Amino acid sequence: MFALGLGLLSLRFLPTLPPTGWLLALLVMALMLLPFRTYPLAFLLLGLSWACISAQWALDDRLRPALEGQTRWVEGRVVGLPQHTSTGVRFELADNRSRNARLPKRIRVSWHGGPPVNSGERWRLAVTLRRPSGLLNFHGFDYEAWLLAQRIGATGSVKDGQRLAPAHNAWRDSLRQRLSSVDALGREAGLAALVLGDGSGLATQDWQVLQDTGTVHLLVISGQHIGLLAGLIYGLVAGLARYGCWPRALPWLPWACGLAFAAALGYGLLAGFGVPVQRACVMVGLVLLWRLRFRHLGVWWPLLLALDGVLMLEPLASLQPGFWLSFAAVAVLVLAFGGRLGAWSLWQLWTRPQWLIAIGLFPVLLVLGLPISLSAPVANLFAVPWISLVVLPLALLGTALLVVPFVGEGLLWLAGGALEVLFRSLALLAGQRPAWIPVEVPLGYWAVSLAGAVLLLLPKGVPIRLLGWPMLLLAIFAPRQMVPHGQVEVTQLDVGQGQALILRTRHHTLLYDTGPRSGAFDLGARVVLPALRKLGVESLDMMVISHAHADHAGGAAAVALGLAVKRVVGAEADGLPVFLAIARCVSGEQWVWDGVSFELWQWPGATSSNPKSCVLRVQASGERLLLTGDIDRAAEQAFLASPLAVPTDWLQAPHHGSRSSSSWPFLAQLTPKSVLISRGRGNAFGHPHPQVMQRYQAVGSRVYDSAEQGAVRLQLGAYESPVVARSQRRFWREALP
Structure with a gap:
């Protein structure tokens, strides 16, 4: 096994x-x-x-490369629970058919401004198809791996469509709509998450509170919920039998085990039968089976059987972080509670699991690169019993009794109120102790930290057990790789159709542009801020915003709220957050950090936002980098008259490689050896333009494109080849072109 x-x-x-x-x-x-x-x-x-x-x-089963970017009529059935947002709807199609083309079995599409879409409906849609891809940053969320784990073979955007058939056997979606229509004091989305495992309706602020307090597992259906429901049903039947209220003609033990397992499976079906639910159902089934046969149940064998069972059914489950966290949490509890002599007091049974899980999951969260909640042990002390004993029973009972007028709605109103109390309490705690994003730890230090966690989980009598504390905390104080004096580490993040670059000298950090924002989708918060914290940046010495367009300045507010920023420099203040004190970009302003020189330039004759872009030239040990924002041909012509117009090693492609930029005179005078392009794959603007790419090729420039290679990291001043995120080979990633 x-x-x-x-x-x-x-x-x-x-x-x-x-x-x-x-x-x-x-x-x-x-x-x-x-x-x-x-x-x-x-x-x-x-x-x-x-x-x-x-x-x-x-x-x-992925989309064939020949169909990339094509718009085709696709007929399919909506599966899962569609996610409706303020801008449109996202959903998945299965059983897809298209004339003269073989399509993947499952496609994930988004429909901007589309009509309501319900699970089980059949649609005929005009979809612009794309192969599975996503933003690819160092130690960031791997969207390609997630898509493969869901067996989604293509993504796309819907241009038009028509409903062919109404919903069929879509009881989960119908139930979600029914839950969303009741009055739960504004917590209808939270109840849908608890009852159906659908967290798409939760606000971004709610998810942040859950992440900061380490309570995400309570608002997604997990093994704890499955085991609790099965235990309640088993205990109810056993209690009835004990007091003579169970029919004597029906043996109580088989019925208790059978009903408990049926309840677990039913709740699992409500939740969509994800990996934590699969593991919980297998383990609950084993416990009940052994209880029915009066055999002693070992502690490790059921966990191992559940692991093998889940992976045999879906081997790709191991690509998801939730798989590792789910099984690791159970393994920690098994190790902590198994084979102990003597009984624990009620206080110990309540408090110890939270601290033990915090210790045991620390190295797991560390290696997965996930945020670590410092307040999780305290938050779970009251959140776990509150959800398990108050909110969840009310939510499930209210859902079951929705057919009874006023009763179901009343119970769901109480459940929503209890959930609101919990969120208010968690928000107060999150404000004091937000989640900590750890710096990348070398493998050797992580292995010592893992060994320390295992030592601390062992019984008290084990020799050298207390040595686990310094071993565990070694990962926090692991030495960080310092940037050599006279060099600057430059990281172009993959933020789609936008731009964000992090520049770090030995003791200073500068952020050039902050990534895009569209509605609630803020890549400043999702990508830029986590990347800065992952590098160990605690404050920014300077944030340069080239211009106020949303693809360059959209994430400024999130970054400024998440980190202390000593100085903000920009070409224009209009359209930027009012709380930012913007210093005007002044041509000729120079400074030196740790042996690296910086200089700003802006075209004084510019009348619109793009040509006003604040240009930054960085020079380290003779190697030059030029960051140009979105300047156009006219601004480039003016730049050629400045002292900065000298041969350059690295050029950030003006305006993402637009045809309106990267003119021949500009490239001929700078003769860049390498060009950095930051853009979204398959963007609507056609960036980079083929003519511009031909010009780069003509001057001998090597192009590093974020859409093809992900994030790029280079050591300016070392004259070395850069590292691109896609060079880290994974079997689910396409090879570099």
């Missing part, structure tokens, strides 16, 4: 998948080893081969 799980988990760490011939050979070899009773090796190979074959099926 352990060998099978190890083989299945190995998929997550493969840079590429073995060829089909090798997979078949591994499978045959595994089957040939079984008669010789070399079970560990045989099952290891079986797990690995099955995981790779399943992953290859998912990769083969």
Whole structure:
């Protein structure tokens, strides 16, 4: 069982998948080893081969490159729960058909300004199709991996469509609509998350509060909810039998086990049967089965069986962070509670699990690059019983009794009020202790931290157990890689159709542009701010906003609210947050940080936003970088008359490679060796223009495109080749062009 799980988990760490011939050979070899009773090796190979074959099926089901960017009429059925926002709707299509084209089985689309879409409906849609892709940053969320784990073979945007058939067997969506129509004191979305596992309606502020307090697991249906419901049903039947209220003709134990498992499965179906729910249902089923047969149940075997069961059903589950957190949390509790002598007091049973999980999950969160809540142990002390004993029973009972006039609505009103009390309390705590985003830790330090966590989870009598504390905390105080004097580390983040660059010298940090914002979708908060914290940046010495367009300045407010910014320089103040004290970009302003020189330039004759862009020239040990914002040909012509118009090693492509920029005289005089392009894949503006790309090629420039290669990191002053995020090989990522 352990060998099978190890083989299945190995998929997550493969840079590429073995060829089909090798997979078949591994499978045959595994089957040939079984008669010789070399079970560990045989099952290891079986797990690995099955995981790779399943992953290859998912990769083969992706959209063909020839269809990239094409708009086609697609007929399909809406599956899952559509996510309605203020700007449109996002949903998934299955059973797709299109004339003269084979499409993936599952497509995720967005419809800007589209009509209401319900689960189970059949639609005929005009969709601009794209292969699965997403923003790719160092240590950031991997959207491509998430899409593959969901077996989504294409994404797209809907241009037009018509409904072909009404919803069929869409009870989850109908129930969600019914829940959203009741009065729950503004917490209808929270009740939908608890009852149906649909958190799409929760506001961004609510998710941030949950993340800061480490209570996200309480608002998504997890093993705790499944086990609680099964335990309540089992206890109800057992209690009735104990006091003689259960029919004697029906043996109470089989009925208690059967009804408890049915309740767990029913709740799992409500939740969409995700990975935590699958694991919980398997483990609840095992516990009830062993209870029914009066056998002693070991602590590790059910967990291992649940792990193998989940991965056999869906090998790609290991690509999701939630999979690792779910099983790690259960493993921590099993290790902490299993085989202990003596009973714990009620106070210990209430408090110890929170601290033990915080210790046990610390290295897991660290290696996954996820935020770590410092207030989670305290928040969960009152949040777990409040959700488990008050909110969840009221929500489930109210949902079940919605058919009874006024009763169901009244219970849901009480559940919403209880949820509002919880969120207000958590918000106060989050304001004092927001989530901590740790700096990247070397593998050796992380391994010591993991060993320290395991030591602390062992019983008190174990020798050198207290040594676990310095071992665990070693990851926090791990030495950070310092930028050498006279050099600057430049990171162009992948923020789609926008721009954001982080420049770090030995003791200073500058942010040039802050990424785009569109409505509630703020990449300053989602990408730029986490990237700064991941680098260990606690404050910005300067934030330069080239101009006020949303794709360059949209994330300024989120960054300024999340970090202390000593000085903000911009070409214009109009359209920027009023609380930012903007210093005007002055041509000729120079300064030196740690042996690196910086100089600003702006065209005084500019009359519109793009040509007004504040240009920044950086020079480190003779190697030059020019950041140009969105200047156009006229501004480029004026720039050629400035002292900064000298041969340049690195050029940030003006206006994302637009045809209105990167003129021949400009490139001929600068002769950049390399060009950085920050743009969105398949953007509506056609950036970069083919003529501009030809000019870059003509002057011998090597192009680094964020849409193709993800984030780019270079060491200015070291004269070295940069590192691109896509060079970190993963089997689900397309190879570099």
